[in-house]
Amino acid sequence: MTVTNNADTEKVLATVAEIAESFLKRFPNAIVSVRGVTKSRTRLYQMKIARYWDEINKNLIIQGYYNGKWELFRKGVNYDAFSAERG
Numbered sequence: 001m002t003v004t005n006n007a008d009t010e011k012v013l014a015t016v017a018e019i020a021e022s023f024l025k026r027f028p029n030a031i032v033s034v035r036g037v038t039k040s041r042t043r044l045y046q047m048k049i050a051r052y053w054d055e056i057n058k059n060l061i062i063q064g065y066y067n068g069k070w071e072l073f074r075k076g077v078n079y080d081a082f083s084a085e086r087g
Contacts, residue, residue, distance in 0.1 A: 013048050020084060021059070028086045035065075035081035045082060050075045061087045 020032045036042035049062060053075065056062060063070045064079030073082070 009044070013045075017056075024060070024084065024086050031083050031085045033081060033083045042080065043078065046079055049073065049082065056084075057087075059087055060084045 020034075024030060024032060034045060036045055046064075049056060053073075061084070062073040063083045064073045064077060065081040065083075066077055066079050070083065073079075
């Protein structure tokens, strides 16, 4: 819930993404789930996934939780949570 406004959002999210990808390489049958502590944080994660979609989509299957069910990630849909697994 803390907002530092120290302009390191990209760096923090990139680090978390690298850790998640390393984890999924080590445990290829695992699924990583992500949800922001607020709707705006979840929206931020969605925007970053969409921005880097071409790179993410090469190795991972990303799903979004929408209307009570999981579906393959689609740009422009406001999801409540996300999951990633090896593709």
